[in-house]
Amino acid sequence: MRQLLMFNRVSADGYFASNDGQLDWVVPDDAIDRAGASRMHEVDTMLFGRRTYDAFESFWPTAVNDALTSADPHTAGRHSSALRAMGEWINATPKLVFSNTRKAVSWQNSQLFSELDPRKIQAMKEQPGKGIIIFGSGSLVSQLTEHGLIDEYQFVVGPLFLGGGKSLINGLTQRVKLELVEAKPYPSGNLMLRYARR
Numbered sequence: 001m002r003q004l005l006m007f008n009r010v011s012a013d014g015y016f017a018s019n020d021g022q023l024d025w026v027v028p029d030d031a032i033d034r035a036g037a038s039r040m041h042e043v044d045t046m047l048f049g050r051r052t053y054d055a056f057e058s059f060w061p062t063a064v065n066d067a068l069t070s071a072d073p074h075t076a077g078r079h080s081s082a083l084r085a086m087g088e089w090i091n092a093t094p095k096l097v098f099s100n101t102r103k104a105v106s107w108q109n110s111q112l113f114s115e116l117d118p119r120k121i122q123a124m125k126e127q128p129g130k131g132i133i134i135f136g137s138g139s140l141v142s143q144l145t146e147h148g149l150i151d152e153y154q155f156v157v158g159p160l161f162l163g164g165g166k167s168l169i170n171g172l173t174q175r176v177k178l179e180l181v182e183a184k185p186y187p188s189g190n191l192m193l194r195y196a197r198r
Contacts, residue, residue: 002125004132005043006141007036007154008168015165016138021051026074027158029188033082040089044130047121047144050099052136056090057107063087098140116140118147125149138168146172152196153178159189 009026010016017023048056055073063070063083070084095110105112121144124132134141134150144150178195185191 002127002129002132003151004047004121004125004134004144004149005152005154006134006144006150007156008136008141009156009158010168011158011160011162011165013161013163014167015162016136016168017166018162019165021166023074025158025160025162027160027188027190028072028075028078029156029186029190030080030082031186031188032156032190032192033080033086035192037082037085037089040086042131043133044093045124045132046090046093046095047132047134047137047140048095048097049137049140050097050102053095053097053099053102053105053110055136056095057105057110060087060090061107064091116143118144118149121147121149138166138170142169142171145169145176148197150197152181152194155193155195157191157193159191 008016009023011025018025059073063073064087066079066084068084069079069081070087072078072080072083091108093109095105095107097105097110097112098116099112100114102112134144141150177198179198181194181196183191183193
């Protein structure tokens with residue numbers, strides 16, 4: 001069975017984006033970037049809601065133009081080889097986009113779906129392959145959580161309060177219990193938390 005993973009950065013007060021959707025509050029962390037790059041081989045499919053797909057599409061196709069590094073999408077002026085490796089992987093990996101407002105997608109290896117069908121996601125998990133990952137995409141994360149389809153939640157909790165913003169998960173009809181798999185602090189003040197669904 002393929003694992004469906006969610007990865008998101010959140011503030012210490014629990015928001016994954018500011019009220020205007022910005023991520024410029026993310027605390028840079030080379031160690032987290034390297035750890036993410038080292039695990040890319042475990043995943044072969046990405047899921048996106050429209051807003052996150054739009055943000056990725058506007059950045060990553062041209063972020064690998066430098067021969068050695070890529071820019072950080074969250075921090076102006078910051079570049080790293082780990083981000084370049086991630087950019088190359090993101091561009092090459094199949095991307096499934098769920099949107100009822102977009103009419104087409106042109107970014108390489110992207111496929112558009114007008115709605116999320118939980119049965120099709122479950123069927124995809126039962127097919128041969130590596131892991132499936134979701135970045136951002138709060139509405140999609142909420143729907144998949146409601147249907148019990150996410151196996152692991154990975155959060156990088158940043159050492160700051162936003163004081164308001166967008167909550168990652170909304171509209172659940174029942175509580176969802178999680179089991180802590182890993183808690184790893186970093187010198188930057190970021191904290192990686194991994195939770196499995198019980």
